[in-house]
Amino acid sequence: MSDHPYRSLPDGAYWRRAVAGRGPAIDPLGGGFLTLGREEKVATAGSCFAQHIARYLKRSGFAFLVTETAHPIVPADAAERHGYGLFSARYGNIYTARQLLQLFDRAYGAFAPAEDVWDAAEGGGRVVDPFRPTIEPRGYASEAELRADRAHHLAKVREMFEALDIFVFTLGLTEGWESTDDGAVFPVCPGVSGGRFDPARHRFRNFRVAEVTADMAAFVARLRGVNPGARIILTVSPVPLVATASGNHVLAATTYSKSVLRAAAQEIAEDHDGVFYFPSYEMITGAPAAARYFAEDLRNVTEEGVAHVMSVFLRHAAGIDLPAPAAAPASETPDATLAAAREWVQVMCDEALLDPEGE
Template structure:
């Protein structure tokens, strides 16, 4: 007897190579997958503007990278003792405008360079709702705890989302002729919008994404949303807030992602990287024993051999750890 429905995830073609340069942008779920990619030694730049929820803010951030935009003091505002950017997550906020700009423009420079050379752009859409400042109609990527009265909220129609992403992608494909784009829709429930409203928002995002994927050859869709909402389909796979998928759910999506999207050779390399990462988590009762020293030496050789065979892997921390100098 089956107690849940599962579905096959179609293999990605072309698949992601371990040596590829990746750029991830979007919701907090993009951070979950991006963190796992980086932990497993993929060359992934994650959310250069911080977490972005709506597709227009994501498209706007990509346009800023394509424009080579540098932020200045006029792009910032002050609220509750901190300087913020309406285009960025609060992780870029700082007590001085100079510090905020340094952080923002350092990340901006990395994103500008990465978008030029990226093999894959992975976009995770979170919500079709956007917020605008009432005083000047400016769309904001983050409200920075400014009172709700300062904004008006609207639900984006699919055609506006499609147009914004379409325009961004035309520019991107002209600049970077090799990049592929993988779309996902976040399984995070935005209950602050209301459950009915959240489902409407997700439906618009799905409609927009599939319209684009069917239009372009270099666009693809990975069903992270469906894996959590329709496959796992249980609140035990959510955190205590009943909104965010928990670690078990994220790992389930990650396993499907690596199986479906990663090149077979990359899957073999992933297994070797996992072995080294697990070994690094080993905590001996007595680090001075000959057995532990042999263990360290054996894995030092494994790391050396792996990086020699795959020079794109950055395993400096692991090399230092197994050589006995973790700092």
């Protein structure tokens, strides 16, 4: 039999050897991933799923970088409701690459969106920040209060970008809404959580691969401009879209969105030194998991799924093996055991406001 390149590939290159019959606890990460030291400062941003990464980093004793903190007298649960500690700074969900790029530019004074204050949904003269509309649950009492808090926030964002060693960004969506005035991209559609939708001022965008890749390449260049040694880990959120404005079925729209993000992440990782792709998306949504890692709504990721993802991450990045989840007591009924396996951890997700339960 003649020789050919496929005769000498590692087992991970073959579906039969690496995937078939392996079950959900699969490790699809190849070689060449970064090494994470316990003293290295790790910052996180992105969609809802990124909050799980932050939670596990803190739990495992790593230096999770938080530059924007609540006052020490504020109880932890109240601080979390106001967006403290969910990410490295209080920016809330950053779903698109364009949002991330614009956050950097706003933090360094290179972009000042024209539409920078929204009336709060509850009225009463209160206002919200269009670029983090749920960060203050009741909004701000005045524009002056909002602007002062925003200035403090952006200063802490600058501090984060300049201090971090590793930046973990979870790409979440390709769909978004932008201002027709200057292209400012909002985390949610105007009118959903403050503001008023105006078809003359707001337009729908569904970013393509080339656009996402260009935005991420520009972000990498800007970050390296203020922090030359920064390393970046890109992931794609496995959480499906809550709703789509594309005109397509939400399942097809989700497949498009995640495909674009996955392709863009691969291109950026291949084209830039010090940028790595971590396959959390594949571990949760891939055929071996067979939807095991989704809650009954087929959208939220269970704690079992998050634990699998983070065990693979920490094994490769830090040489740490997380303990296996505790076995269910023998007295538990099968239904109770299944329910325990399907538990999922609530995270702050602005996108969920597009289809609130009970409506």
